[in-house]
Structure formats: structure tokens, C-alpha cells
Amino acid sequence: MLRHLFRHPLRAILAAASAAVLAAAPARSMSSPAVSPAPAAAPQQAAAAPTHADILRGAYGPYRANNDLLSYHLDVRVDPEKKFISGKNTIRFKMLKDDTRIQLDLHEALNIDKILMGSTPLKYERDSGAVFVDFPQTLRAGRTYAIDFYYSGTPLESGRFGAFAFKKDPAGRPWINTACEGEGASVWWPNKDQWRDEVQNMRISVSIPNNLVDVSNGKFLGKPDLGDGYTRWDWLVHYPINNYDVSLNIGNYQHFSDRLGSLPMDFYVLPEDLDKAKTQFAQAKGMIEAFQHYFGEYPFKKDGYKLVEVPYSGMEHQSAVTYGNHFANGYLERDWTGVGISPRFDFIIIHESGHEWFGNSVSAADRSDMWIHEGWTTYLEALYVEYRWGKADGIKYNNGYKDKVKNQEPIIAQRGVNANPPPDQYFKGTLFINTLRSIVDDDRRWFKLLHDFYQHFKYQNIMTEDVVQYFNQKTGMNLTPMFDQYLRHTAIPTLELKFDEVGQKVSYRWKADETAFAMPIRVGKRDNWQIIHPTTQWNTMSTAQKKDDFEVATDLYYVNVTKE
Numbered sequence: 241m242l243r244h245l246f247r248h249p250l251r252a253i254l255a256a257a258s259a260a261v262l263a264a265a266p267a268r269s270m271s272s273p274a275v276s277p278a279p280a281a282a283p284q285q286a287a288a289a290p291t292h293a294d295i296l297r298g299a300y301g302p303y304r305a306n307n308d309l310l311s312y313h314l315d316v317r318v319d320p321e322k323k324f325i326s327g328k329n330t331i332r333f334k335m336l337k338d339d340t341r342i343q344l345d346l347h348e349a350l351n352i353d354k355i356l357m358g359s360t361p362l363k364y365e366r367d368s369g370a371v372f373v374d375f376p377q378t379l380r381a382g383r384t385y386a387i388d389f390y391y392s393g394t395p396l397e398s399g400r401f402g403a404f405a406f407k408k409d410p411a412g413r414p415w416i417n418t419a420c421e422g423e424g425a426s427v428w429w430p431n432k433d434q435w436r437d438e439v440q441n442m443r444i445s446v447s448i449p450n451n452l453v454d455v456s457n458g459k460f461l462g463k464p465d466l467g468d469g470y471t472r473w474d475w476l477v478h479y480p481i482n483n484y485d486v487s488l489n490i491g492n493y494q495h496f497s498d499r500l501g502s503l504p505m506d507f508y509v510l511p512e513d514l515d516k517a518k519t520q521f522a523q524a525k526g527m528i529e530a531f532q533h534y535f536g537e538y539p540f541k542k543d544g545y546k547l548v549e550v551p552y553s554g555m556e557h558q559s560a561v562t563y564g565n566h567f568a569n570g571y572l573e574r575d576w577t578g579v580g581i582s583p584r585f586d587f588i589i590i591h592e593s594g595h596e597w598f599g600n601s602v603s604a605a606d607r608s609d610m611w612i613h614e615g616w617t618t619y620l621e622a623l624y625v626e627y628r629w630g631k632a633d634g635i636k637y638n639n640g641y642k643d644k645v646k647n648q649e650p651i652i653a654q655r656g657v658n659a660n661p662p663p664d665q666y667f668k669g670t671l672f673i674n675t676l677r678s679i680v681d682d683d684r685r686w687f688k689l690l691h692d693f694y695q696h697f698k699y700q701n702i703m704t705e706d707v708v709q710y711f712n713q714k715t716g717m718n719l720t721p722m723f724d725q726y727l728r729h730t731a732i733p734t735l736e737l738k739f740d741e742v743g744q745k746v747s748y749r750w751k752a753d754e755t756a757f758a759m760p761i762r763v764g765k766r767d768n769w770q771i772i773h774p775t776t777q778w779n780t781m782s783t784a785q786k787k788d789d790f791e792v793a794t795d796l797y798y799v800n801v802t803k804e
């Protein structure tokens with residue numbers, strides 16, 4: 241299902257992508273894992289031009305744009321001994337124009353066994369990770385087709401979380417997990433590996449040796465014994481889903497469950513962690529209550545909510561959030577934002593589950609705009625703190641992120657080339673959203689705006705332009721220069737203050753890349769703020785305060801201040 245709103249013509253996006261290629265514009269790009277197994281959170285690297293593979297993966301090219309995904313049925317057999325997978329994905333799609341070719345993706349490390357339409361084998365051409373499938377007859381616009389894409393091999397273990405990892409649990413039993421947001425889902429299964437177009441629903445069937453359990457996304461349907469020592473675990477996802485959210489988790493899992501009203505909550509952990517999990521995972525209920533309070537109903541109710549223990553820190557796999565945070569509060573036992581609040585809650589339960597609202601329900605249509613996932617979900621952490629412990633703690637927690645901001649490259653990466661945005665998308669992202677709240681300057685209005693923003697875009701794939709347009713329309717303000725300054729430039733705005741203590745005056749202006757940047761801000765005395773409306777031009781106000789006593793509310797607005 242093409243969930244994007246079509247406000248940005250494909251032509252423009254393709255033009256941007258090809259212009260980027262021609263100009264070899266400096267953007268950090270994520271190389272194919274086969275080429276460079278760099279971790280997702282690699283330190284600052286020299287900017288590299290997008291590769292041919294990046295463009296094939298990142299651009300919404302003509303053989304992607306000519307069709308609209310309807311459903312997948314991924315049916316895969318996993319052999320833990322041989323570290324081998326085999327199976328097929330049945331891909332249903334609707335043609336949007338007449339054509340004889342479509343683009344799918346599968347990592348080069350995996351073999352294509354055959355691609356069938358009905359019983360007819362289809363020809364295909366592989367180009368790095370892309371698979372161009374050719375049809376003997378023209379597929380007609382408006383009609384629905386299905387193909388079976390058979391594949392096999394050993395997926396490449398790569399990236400920060402392993403992508404597809406055949407591991408053992410501490411007791412030596414198989415523990416096999418997928419986490420492939422950076423690498424792309426085509427690292428382990430064939431699909432249309434991009435962000436814009438999502439299926440409406442998906443069936444996931446995972447066949448594994450009888451003594452193991454598979455937990456995937458969606459509602460558990462059953463586990464028929466295949467009679468050959470294997471059992472097939474069947475799951476049904478009732479909602480649109482990002483490719484990278486599709487996951488399998490195979491292990492000696494123990495299961496326990498709970499409910500929040502009519503929402504089923506299921507938990508899967510290793511047997512030795514059962515007691516710890518029963519205590520720690522109790523936080524999930526309060527998390528869902530908090531986010532339902534701000535944004536509305538949990539988005540994937542028919543699929544339920546699951547938490548699944550994994551050997552890496554965690555991932556937002558839709559309706560089957562994966563967890564590896566040591567059954568302890570904070571983030572990997574650290575005070576994550578360093579202000580004493582993070583140790584009150586389990587970062588992974590709160591953050592990764594927050595993605596159910598932002599990332600999984602509201603999704604970015606291009607990886608370049610991933611701050612829609614990460615900036616917003618990081619802000620959801622602060623909202624969770626505010627819901628539990630009040631506004632002052634929420635703001636304090638959020639400002640703890642300042643130390644992590646680098647301001648070395650814009651949050652929004654180059655569009656259409658599979659570029660990986662920098663970690664500022666999380667930290668600067670949430671600080672910017674907190675700044676927006678101060679611009680709106682009315683909490684009742686702010687929370688209605690957040691709620692309505694989520695409700696308006698839920699189950700859709702959007703771009704930053706959609707966010708900006710929505711906020712402009714609902715607030716009646718022109719927030720575009722603010723969004724642009726924080727998301728499309730490296731520097732944050734600086735409030736320049738020039739004091740004339742004898743004349744009891746202070747002059748002020750914004751120093752910003754956006755010439756139209758004009759943001760109100762609170763200045764003066766902390767318990768009696770005065771709101772001024774600086775622009776990029778000098779203005780003067782009278783003040784009895786001396787330079788050293790004159791304060792700026794930098795906890796409510798993420799800005800630099802200079803005084804002279």
C-alpha cells in the first residue's frame with residue numbers, strides 16, 4: 241500500500257536523487273553491508289558520494305514507482321545447525337502503470353532459486369542488491385498480481401545488531417534474531433526494500449526445529465508440526481509494516497502474558513530470565529498508558545503488544561519489540577541523559593515501544609527523514625517522564641540530551657540515496673520539538689496538536705514537508721524557518737545580545753542560516769520571564785538587568801546565547 245500522501249511528486253524526488261549523483265554532493269551514505277560492515281552508529285566519517293548500490297536502494301526508481309505493494313507472505317525455513325535459510329516470499333502488488341518490469345531487492349549473499357508467476361518462471365537481472373524482475377506479458381495498470389520469490393543461503397551477519405545473526409544463548413542453545421534497519425530487510429528476505437511503500441498486511445511463517453520457539457510480528461495463528469522434526473510458526477500482521485520491522489526471533493523462549501484492557505500483552509524470555517522479566521516488564525503497561533494518553537490508542541491492537549528478549553540492546557520491531565537491556569533501568573545500566581532521571585525507568589521498553597506510534601505507525605517515506613522516527617520517539621521518552629513525574633522532570637530529562645548533540649551535519653540527510661542521518665536526529669530532534677512547544681507556548685494547545693498530528697498521519701509514510709505543513713496549518717504560524725534551521729542546517733540559532741548598561745538597554749537578534757528565522761524566546765528573570773520576538777535584524781529593549789544577570793530560557797529553547 242502506498243501510504244505516502246503524494247505531495248512530493250516522484251519526479252522531484254528522482255530529480256533530486258540524480259542531481260545528487262551528478263554533483264556527488266557530500267552526504268554521509270551507508271554502504272552496502274557487503275562492502276563496508278561499519279556499525280550504524282559509526283563515528284564521524286569523511287563524506288562519501290552515494291554508490292550505485294545506494295542509489296538503487298535509496299531512489300524510488302521507475303520500477304518501484306510503477307507498482308503498489310498489497311501483501312507479503314514470507315515463508316522461511318531456518319536450519320540452526322547449517323546456519324542456512326530457505327523459502328519464499330509471495331508478493332502481491334497492484335500495477336500503477338502498464339509495464340513489464342518491477343524492482344525488488346535481495347542481498348547478493350543470497351541465492352535466487354526461482355521467481356514464479358503462477359507456474360511461469362520469470363526472468364530477472366541482479367544489480368548489486370537490486371533484482372529486476374521481467375514479465376513475459378505487459379502487466380496492466382489497476383490490476384493485481386502475485387509472484388513467488390524463492391531464495392536460499394546464509395545471510396551475512398553485519399552491522400550494529402547483526403542484521404541476521406545465528407547466535408547461541410548463554411546455555412548454548414540456538415538463539416537466532418534479525419535486526420536490519422540499517423542494512424535493509426533484503427539482507428535476509430526478498431522484498432521491495434525501500435521506505436515509501438508498505439504492504440497492507442503480511443503473513444510470516446517460520447519453520448524451525450521442534451524444540452524451539454519463533455516470535456515474529458503480528459498475531460500468533462498456530463504452529464503446525466511439519467512431521468519432519470520441524471514446526472512452522474505462523475503469524476499474521478494486520479497492519480502496514482516497515483520492511484525492517486519484520487523479524488524472526490528463534491530461541492528456547494518461555495512465554496508469559498498479561499492484558500491492558502482488551503490489548504493482549506505477551507512476553508518471551510529465556511527460562512533463566514523469567515523472574516527478572518516478570519518484574520521488569522511490568523513497566524510496559526504504564527508505558528502504553530502514557531503514550532495512549534498523549535496520542536491515542538495503541539496502533540496495532542489486533543496484533544497485540546509483545547516484548548521479546550534478544551542478545552542486542554533492542555529494536556522497535558512492530559508489535560514484537562525486542563529487548564536486551566539487562567532487565568535493568570537506564571540504558572545498558574547507564575544514566576542515559578545524565579541528570580538522574582533515566583535510572584527511574586527501562587530505556588529500551590520506553591524508547592523502542594514509543595516507536596509503535598512514531599516509526600511504525602507514522603513512518604518516514606525516505607530514510608533521509610528518519611528524525612520522524614527517532615526525534616519524535618526520543619521526545620516520547622521525555623513525555624513519558626512528564627506523565628510519570630511531571631513537566632519539570634520531563635524538561636530536565638530532555639535537556640540532558642544536549643551533551644550528545646554534535647551539530648556537525650544536518651539531521652535530514654540526502655534524499656533518495658539510502659543515506660543514514662546522523663545521531664543528532666535523536667538528540668537535537670527532541671530538543672527541537674521541545675523548542676516548538678515553547679513557541680506554541682500553550683500546553684493545552686500543544687498536547688492537542690501532538691495528539692491530532694499523530695492521529696492525522698497514523699498508518700502513513702510521510703516526509704518532513706508534511707510535518708511542517710501540518711504544524712503551520714494548525715498553529716497559524718510560519719514555522720518553516722524554524723524547522724529548516726534545526727533540521728536542514730548544522731548550527732542551532734544563536735541569540736546575540738549587546739548590552740548598554742548605562743543606557744539600561746539590550747539589543748538582540750538571531751544569528752541563523754535562515755534569513756527569515758524569527759522565534760520568540762523568554763528572557764530576563766527566570767521567575768518572571770519576558771517574551772521577546774527577535775528576528776535576524778537588531779532590535780532594542782530596555783532592561784534594568786545587568787549583562788551577567790540577564791538570563792535566557794535555554795532549557796525551553798535549544799539555542800546558543802552570546803553576550804557583549
Ligand SMILES: [Zn+2]
Binds near residue numbers: 556591592613614617
Ligand atoms: Zn529509536
